[in-house]
Amino acid sequence: MPFSDNARPCRRRIMIFATAAAAMVALAGPVRTEDKEPVRIGSVALMSSAYTQQGVRGMDLAVEEINAAGGVLGGHPIELVKYDDQNKPEEAAAAAERLISRDKVKVVLGSLTTTATAALSSVAKRRHAVLVGWSAKSESLREGGTPLQFFLNSTVGQDTAKYSDFIIGLGLKRVAIIAEQSDYGQSAINSITALWKENPKAPEIVAVERFDPRDTDFSPILTKVKGAKPDALYIAPGGAVETFANILKQRRQLGVQGLVLPAPGAMTGSLIGLAAEATEGLVFGDFYSNGSELPQSVDFVNRFQKEYGYAPEKMELLGYEAVQTAAKGINAAGPDASPTDIAAAITGMELESARGKWRFDKLGASYQAPAGFALLTVKDGKITGYKP
Numbered sequence: 407m408p409f410s411d412n413a414r415p416c417r418r419r420i421m422i423f424a425t426a427a428a429a430m431v432a433l434a435g436p437v438r439t440e441d442k443e444p445v446r447i448g449s450v451a452l453m454s455s456a457y458t459q460q461g462v463r464g465m466d467l468a469v470e471e472i473n474a475a476g477g478v479l480g481g482h483p484i485e486l487v488k489y490d491d492q493n494k495p496e497e498a499a500a501a502a503e504r505l506i507s508r509d510k511v512k513v514v515l516g517s518l519t520t521t522a523t524a525a526l527s528s529v530a531k532r533r534h535a536v537l538v539g540w541s542a543k544s545e546s547l548r549e550g551g552t553p554l555q556f557f558l559n560s561t562v563g564q565d566t567a568k569y570s571d572f573i574i575g576l577g578l579k580r581v582a583i584i585a586e587q588s589d590y591g592q593s594a595i596n597s598i599t600a601l602w603k604e605n606p607k608a609p610e611i612v613a614v615e616r617f618d619p620r621d622t623d624f625s626p627i628l629t630k631v632k633g634a635k636p637d638a639l640y641i642a643p644g645g646a647v648e649t650f651a652n653i654l655k656q657r658r659q660l661g662v663q664g665l666v667l668p669a670p671g672a673m674t675g676s677l678i679g680l681a682a683e684a685t686e687g688l689v690f691g692d693f694y695s696n697g698s699e700l701p702q703s704v705d706f707v708n709r710f711q712k713e714y715g716y717a718p719e720k721m722e723l724l725g726y727e728a729v730q731t732a733a734k735g736i737n738a739a740g741p742d743a744s745p746t747d748i749a750a751a752i753t754g755m756e757l758e759s760a761r762g763k764w765r766f767d768k769l770g771a772s773y774q775a776p777a778g779f780a781l782l783t784v785k786d787g788k789i790t791g792y793k794p
Contacts, residue, residue, distance in 0.1 A: 444485035445478055447732050448505030450498055450516035450526055451541070453490040456647045456676035457721050458518045461540060462488070464725030465515070467713055472729070478737040486729065491517055493619070493646070495525035502529035512748065513538055513732035519644060520544040520590040527551055536735070536745045536752075540728035541721070543671055544589045551772030554749040556731065558724050560693040560777035561769070562590065565670030566597035568779040569691045573638075573667060574607050582613040582636035582664070584627060584653065586644035591616065594642035594669050612636055617653075619644050624656050632662045642669035651680035658684045665689065670779075674719055678787055685784045689792055693777040694720045694761055697791055703760040719789075727759050727775075 449465060451458045469484045477483045487509050489501035498517055502525070505511045513536045517523045523542035530537040531552050539547060539557040543565075548557055573581075583598065585591035595614060602608035613634040615627040631639065639662070643650035650672060657666070668690040678685045696707050696717045706726070710718040718726075731752060736743070738751035753773060756765055766773035781792040 442477070442480075442482045445482045445736060446485045446487050446509055446511040447729060447736075448502075448509060448511035448514045448516075449486055449488045450491050450501045450505070450514065450522070451488075452493040452518045452522065452646070453488070454492075455518055456680070457541070457674060460674065460676065460719065460721035461518070461725030461728075463714055464710070464718065464722035464727075465729045467710060467722075468726045468729035468733070470713075471709075472733050478733055479741050484729070484733055487511060491522045491525075493517075493519055493522055495521055498522040498525040499529050502526050502535075503533075506530075506533050506535050512536070512736050512745075515540055515728045515732065517542065519588070520547060520593075521588055523547055524550075524589070527555060530555060534745055536732070536748050538728045538731050540724040542590070544593050545770070546589055546593070548772050548774055549770030551770060553753075553772065554745055555772035556749075556752060556766055556775075557769070557772060558727050558731070558775045559671065559720075560779075561774065562593040562597050562669075564777045565691065565693070565779065566594070566601065569667075569670050570598060570601040570608075572691065572781060573609070573640075574602075574605065576638075576665075578609040578637040578665070580612045580634070580636045581609040581638045581640055581667075582615070582631045582634050583611060583640045583642070584615050584617065584631065585642040585669075586619050586649075587616045588619065588644055590644050591642050598640060609637065617649075619646055619649055621649070622652060624653050625660060628653070628657055628660050628662050632660060636664045638665040638667050640667045640669065641672065643672050647674060647677050648680060651677055651684075654681040654684040671720070673782070673784075673789070674721060675716075675789055678784060678789070682787075686787070688784045689781070690783070691779050691781050692720050693779060694723055695780040695782060695789075695791065698760065698780075700760065700762055702758060702762055706760040723760050727757075730759065731757060 469486050473483045491498035515538050516526050518541045520542040523539050537555045543559050543562050545561050585594050613631050666688050670691045673690045707717050735748045735752035739747040764776050783792040
C-alpha cells in the first residue's frame with residue numbers, strides 16, 4: 407500500500423513571494439488545480455529511515471509550491487504517490503511495477519539506497535520509464551542506467567576525490583575503513599584505496615571491515631579495528647542513519663581511538679539526535695551545505711524553515727530537486743509526451759535550485775547532476791563549516 411506520512415505537519419497555504427518564485431519552478435499560470443485530474447509522480451524509498459523522511463519533506467514542499475503556483479500542463483496538480491521498499495530489492499521492484507502499470511505515474515523517484523535503486527533502475531529500464539534517483543551514490547547505477555535515468559546526489563567517486571586530498575593533508579599515518587556490505591560500500595572502499603595506492607603521502611590502510619546493514623551489534627568489527635590502532639576511522643555506512651548511530655555509540659563505548667571521518671554523504675543532523683556526543687568532532691564533506699551564501703540556497707532555506715521549523719540539509723534538497731526535476735520535465739514535454747520526450751526535456755533544460763543554476767551531464771549510460779564540495783564538522787552538537 408502507498409505510504410502515508412502521518413508525521414508531517416498540517417499543510418498550510420503557501421504565499422509565493424517574488425524571491426521565492428524566482429528560485430522555484432514557474433510551471434504554470436494561475437489555474438485552479440483542484441478542477442483538473444492530477445499528474446502523478448511516484449516515490450519509492452525506505453520510509454523508516456530518517457534520511458528518507460528528510461528527503462520526503464523536501465518532496466512534499468516542492469509539490470505544495472508547484473500546486474500553489476498552478477500545477478503543470480495548464481493547471482493539473484502534482485500528486486506524489488509514495489511506497490515503502492523496506493530496503494528490499496524485491497519490494498522496490500514490485501513498487502515500481504505498481505507505480506508504472508497501475509498508478510500511471512509519469513516519473514519514478516527513488517530510492518534511498520543503492521541496493522533498492524538498482525532494482526528500480528532495472529524495472530525502469532525494462533518498462534522504458536523515467537527514473538530520477540535522488541539519494542543513491544554508486545557509479546555503477548549511472549553506468550548501467552539508460553538515457554531516461556537521472557541522478558541528483560553526488561557519486562562516491564566525485565566526493566572521494568575531493569575528500570581524499572583533505573584527509574591526506576591531515577598527515578594521518580594509519581586509517582581503518584568500516585563499510586557497509588553493499589555496492590555503495592564496495593565503491594567507497596575502491597575509491598579511497600585507489601586514490602591512496604600510488605600516493606606516498608597517503609596514510610596506510612591498516613584494516614578494512616565490512617558489516618551487514620541489518621546488524622545491530624558492531625562490537626566484533628570494532629574490536630578488530632581497535633587492535634589495529636588507527637589514527638582515524640573512515641566509515642561508509644550506507645543508507646540507514648540508525649545503523650551509523652549504533653556504530654558511533656558502540657565505538658565510543660569500546661574506546662576505539664582515532665578521528666572519525668564519515669564518507670561523504672553519510673552525515674546528517676538526525677544522526678546527532680540519535681548518537682549525541684558520539685558525533686562531536688566528526689569531520690566530513692558533502693556537495694551542499696545550508697550555510698551556502700548563494701541567493702538560491704538562502705531562499706530555499708528560508709522557505710523550508712518557514713514550513714518545517716528547521717533548516718534543511720542535503721537530503722531535503724535532494725527530495726525537493728527530485729520533484730522539481732520531474733515536474734519541469736513533464737511540463738516542458740507536454741500533455742501527450744512519451745517517457746523519451748520527458749527525458750529529452752530534462753536533459754535540454756537549465757535547472758535552478760539551492761546549488762545554483764545547473765544542467766545534467768552524461769555519466770555512463772545515464773545523467774548526473776554536478777557536485778560541489780564543502781568541508782563540515784560537528785561542533786557543540788551542530789553541523790558547521792570546518793576550519794582547521
